[in-house]
Amino acid sequence: MPATGSAQAEAWQIMLDVFLRQRSRFVALAQEFGLAPAQAIALKHLDPETGTPMSELARSLGCDNSNVTGIADRLEGAGLVERRPSPTDRRVKTLVLTAKGAEIRAAHQRRITAAPPEFQALSDADAAALLEILHQVVSPRGDPLA
DSSP states (O other): OOOOSSSSHHHHHHHHHHHHHHHHHHOOOOOOOTTTHHHHHHHHHHTTOOOOHHHHHHHHHHHHHHHHHHHHHHHHHSEEEEEESSOOOSSSSEEHHHHHHHHHHHHHHHHHHHHOHHTTTTTTHHHHHHHHHHHHHHHSSSTTTO
16 A cells, blocks of 8 residues: 555545445445445435435435335335325425335345454454544544534
């Protein structure tokens, strides 16, 4: 790995490498559930209790409403969500998980949140140190992606 000039920059580069190495795992796992990656991410963002307005899902995914329409069409076609009018504003369409969708969402979440072998190989002390550092990175700012 080329020198980057600072420990912070090198740490960031390693985090990017970790993320990119796990990308194929994420894609393969989504496919095991019959989902495209965008559909798996959308399911994660849906409120399992009350549903989620499509415009709110678009904001969560960082995409246009038209992109969410396509994702919603495919999820609905697979029987994972239903479009329903919002109880407070009937002009707003809300995506609500079906029983099948809730089951797939929960099963996918269990699998995707399981630590990959590289993390399972860490000692408890190293994992605790890494966790403390990661908390420092995201906690002061609240949302790590904001």
